Amino acid sequence: MVSERGLQVLSAIVQDYVDTREPVGSKAIVDRHHFGVSAATIRNDMSLLEDEELIAAPHTSSGRIPTDKGYRVFVDHLAELRPLTGAQRAAISSFLEAPVDLDDLLVRTVRSLTQLTGQVAIVQYPSFARASVSHVEFVHLGGTRVVIIVVTDTGRVSQRVAFLPFEPDEDETLAVKAQVASLVTGKSVRDAAQAVTDLLAVEGAGDRRDLALRTVARIVSEELDEFRQDRLVMAGAATLARRENDFRGSIYPLLEAIEEQVTLLRLMSEMVADDKGLSVSIGRENESFGLSEASVLASEYDPTGSRARVGILGPTRMDYPTNLAAVRAVAHYLSRLLDEDERSR
CATH class of the missing domain: 3.30.450.40 (GAF domain)
Structure with a gap:
């Protein structure tokens, strides 16, 4: 059992070792910390701390440094944290x-x-287990390039550029955006991912709009999986x-x-x-x-x-x-x- 003064000596050793990177001796403790006792008394306290494996000598005839166990006791007995300026x-x-x-x-x-x-x-x-998809955007950048944006109500944003199998017209772009949004918006990330998985598991019509929808849905699924990791x-x-x-x-x-x-x-x-x-x-x-x-x-x-x-x-x-x-x-x-x-x- 470590005494109250023993804990104070341990604290002094930790503080001095952190400050100097040098092993700490009894004389240094007496000089720096003013315990009001002799160096011999401090040496006795240090010997007891060493018996408890809270401090150790890195080499013969040196001062002492804290062990992992010593740091643990020091942290567990911290009276207060040092306030930030x-x-x-x-x-x-x-x-x-x-x-x-x-x-x-x-x-x-x-x-x-x-x-x-x-x-x-x-x-x-932060965990996205309870996050919900708040917004999905699907923007045609020209040619076959589109950008797909997924936003959660916790502030997570995913933005990904993808290539469709063809160049969509305005009606196809709006239709795909509306379908994907209705599929996932307002759902939890987990439920939205499952809804997209269910969609992709069903055989589609195979027309242009369906091909575009499935391409976008696969990318949304990948981004939702990323959110969950x-x-x-x-x-x-x-x-x-x-x-x-x-x-x-x-x-x-x-x-x-x-x-x-x-x-x-x-x-x-x-x-x-x-x-x-x-x-x-x-x-x-x-x-x-x-x-x-x-x-x-x-x-x-x-x-x-x-x-x-x-x-x-x-x-x-x-x-x-x-x-x-x-x-x-x-x-x-x-x-x-x-x-x-x-x-x-």
């Missing part, structure tokens, strides 16, 4: 202001978060190279996880949030995902209650209080913007 909050608000659509908003979100934290920023798309948006992968010294081994597993996304999607979906919607997974807790040298900090967002998350990925040696505050603040702004957009519809 007014300038940081203003930067988030400015960065996320007036996005074009949901895709643009999420790209801005990760760019803002990686600038605030210096870590890899990650955001999940879990996706991540990320920024800041280059920060891993700048922090390579914070990893004992190779950063390749992290780069691979960023590239393939599936691992991070699984990890973020399995993280357990506290009563504030914050979740932290540290070091060896990520071993089953191949990310045993990384920490992931995340916060839930989205007023629809879909449990989508925004967060950061980085080395275990990071500024947890500040980074958690940044993640929470960005999630708050993102939720508010989505809520405002929902009310305006």
